[in-house]
Amino acid sequence: MTHKQKQLIQKLIDTRSLTTEEYTQLIQAQDTKMRAYLAGIARKIADQVYGKTVFIRGLIEISNICKNDCLYCGIRAGNKDCMRYRLTPDEILTCIHEGYRLGFRTFVMQGGEDAWFTDAILCDLLKTIKKQYPDCAVTLSLGERGEESYRNLRMAGADRYLLRHETADKPHYQQLHPKEMSFDTRMDCLQSLKQLGYQVGCGFMVQSPYQTAEHIAKDLKFIETFQPDMCGIGPFIPHKDTPFYNQMAGTLEMTCFLLSIVRIIHPYVLLPATTALGSIDAQGREKGVLSGANVVMPNLSPANVRDKYMLYNNKLSSGPEAAQNLQELKQRMAAIGYEVVVARGDVKR
Ligand code: 5AD
Numbered sequence: 001m002t003h004k005q006k007q008l009i010q011k012l013i014d015t016r017s018l019t020t021e022e023y024t025q026l027i028q029a030q031d032t033k034m035r036a037y038l039a040g041i042a043r044k045i046a047d048q049v050y051g052k053t054v055f056i057r058g059l060i061e062i063s064n065i066c067k068n069d070c071l072y073c074g075i076r077a078g079n080k081d082c083m084r085y086r087l088t089p090d091e092i093l094t095c096i097h098e099g100y101r102l103g104f105r106t107f108v109m110q111g112g113e114d115a116w117f118t119d120a121i122l123c124d125l126l127k128t129i130k131k132q133y134p135d136c137a138v139t140l141s142l143g144e145r146g147e148e149s150y151r152n153l154r155m156a157g158a159d160r161y162l163l164r165h166e167t168a169d170k171p172h173y174q175q176l177h178p179k180e181m182s183f184d185t186r187m188d189c190l191q192s193l194k195q196l197g198y199q200v201g202c203g204f205m206v207q208s209p210y211q212t213a214e215h216i217a218k219d220l221k222f223i224e225t226f227q228p229d230m231c232g233i234g235p236f237i238p239h240k241d242t243p244f245y246n247q248m249a250g251t252l253e254m255t256c257f258l259l260s261i262v263r264i265i266h267p268y269v270l271l272p273a274t275t276a277l278g279s280i281d282a283q284g285r286e287k288g289v290l291s292g293a294n295v296v297m298p299n300l301s302p303a304n305v306r307d308k309y310m311l312y313n314n315k316l317s318s319g320p321e322a323a324q325n326l327q328e329l330k331q332r333m334a335a336i337g338y339e340v341v342v343a344r345g346d347v348k349r
Pocket of ligand 1: 238
């Protein structure tokens with residue numbers, strides 16, 4: 001590393017902040033050595049805050065019906081080759097029952113923007129879950145809804161909400177989304193969620209089409225200022241039935257590098273080694289954890305729908321990605337010195 005680069009990294013560690021220009025320089029200058037160095041620092045910080053533990057979340061993909069037409073996403077409304085499904089509240093409760101037995105204490109209900117899931121239906125479901133499993137946290141990841149809806153869901157018991165910002169650059173946001181969708185709405189949603197007292201997760205795809213180093217620098221700056229409780233960062237992976245079918249996938253190296261930076265600028269963040277990272281590399285989750293991640297989200301959806309929630313090509317839902325194979329995940333984490341814990345795994349602030 002050059003003297004200049006070492007200075008930048010020292011500033012990053014000491015102040016947990018760089019200017020967007022400096023982030024851009026760092027991103028452009030990264031090499032194997034720098035990545036390994038930052039991963040070591042990031043991992044040490046995560047160990048200090050959360051210990052040598054990994055939190056697990058049971059991910060239930062409740063519906064792949066979506067009104068949006070995001071250009072990157074395999075379950076976009078325009079994909080006529082996607083076999084649609086929707087779980088009933090009873091099916092969701094069965095997943096949770098199974099997950100609880102397996103040792104999950106956080107359940108993430110994720111889905112497309114499916115109007116069938118009204119506030120009334122979701123609030124009923126949330127109340128039932130919270131009554132049956134008072135020791136569990138419930139995370140929602142159901143896209144953009146109105147502030148009133150977010151309030152209702154929060155009052156019915158939702159603890160956390162994941163809504164990736166996707167990119168912190170407005171023109172880039174427009175390049176990834178149809179014109180009906182707006183960057184400002186996305187940002188407003190994130191602010192509302194925070195104000196309502198959710199633990200909030202934002203996040204972005206790594207090396208999505210048209211993404212530049214400057215865009216990523218803006219994402220890092222956004223994370224620095226928004227201070228999310230969770231942050232989902234995974235490589236973009238093309239899906240064959242989307243306009244981005246022939247675009248390149250993001251890399252393991254760049255994703256791990258960014259996980260490390262996010263851990264350094266935001267020590268308390270709950271940072272998953274994402275399914276997308278596991279999908280591009282057989283050791284992706286392990287490498288993510290060793291770069292500063294401290295969460296994994298195995299799939300708890302019913303087996304017959306798992307291959308239908310296909311956001312991108314070859315999305316993993318078997319092996320250690322399946323909640324039923326928690327034993328394999330535990331062994332994999334133990335092999336790198338980490339223990340999977342049975343806990344809600346709330347953010348430390
Ligand atoms: N590659 C990687 N991640 C994707 N997502 C959607 N489509 C893709 C893709 N092709 C991510 C988005 C979304 C989350 C649920 O999945 O960031 O917010």
